[in-house]
Amino acid sequence: xxxxxxxxxxxxxxxxxxxxxxxxxxxxxxxxxxxxxxxxxxxxxxxxxxxxxxxxxxxxxxxxxxxxxxxxxxxxxxxxxxxxxxxxxxxxxxxxxxxxx
Numbered sequence: 426x427x428x429x430x431x432x433x434x435x436x437x438x439x440x441x442x443x444x445x446x447x448x449x450x451x452x453x454x455x456x457x458x459x460x461x462x463x464x465x466x467x468x469x470x471x472x473x474x475x476x477x478x479x480x481x482x483x484x485x486x487x488x489x490x491x492x493x494x495x496x497x498x499x500x501x502x503x504x505x506x507x508x509x510x511x512x513x514x515x516x517x518x519x520x521x522x523x524x525x526x
Contacts, residue, residue, distance in 0.1 A: 430504030439510045446513050449495065452484075453509050455516070456493040457525035468492050468523040475515045481508050492525070 431439070436453075440446055446455045459465040469487050472494065476482045483496035494516065498506040 428498050428501045428506045428508055430498075430501045430506055431510075436505050439507075443510070443513050443517055446517070448505065451503050451505065452495045452497045453505055453513055454493070454495045455513065456491055457520055459490050459492065459526075460524045462489050464524050465490050465492050468520060468525055471519050471523065472516055475519070476512065479508065479512055479515070481512055483512060 436448055440448065440453075443453075443455075445457075446453055448454075457465075457468065459468060465487055469485060469492055472483075472485060472492070476485075481496075481498070483494045486493040494513075496509045496512055497503050498508050
């Protein structure tokens with residue numbers, strides 16, 4: 426199934442439902458701060474599982490107590506698609522359980 430790029434307006438509309446997420450160039454991005462390195466690592470593992478379930482993977486960076494994501498859809502020419510938004514929604518839903526802010 427082909428994945429179609431979202432228009433600028435569609436991206437803005439979807440981002441309005443994803444606090445903390447933003448468009449940086451051609452990628453959706455978000456950074457989370459956590460209480461410890463262990464908590465950040467646990468979030469990374471949880472995000473990796475979500476990405477495997479969706480078969481859609483972001484650039485995922487683990488810092489001491491931070492986790493950063495940047496995602497777009499390579500098969501859509503590096504554009505933002507609904508698949509990216511779904512990944513962001515799923516991550517946003519689990520991040521609070523890890524103490525992310």
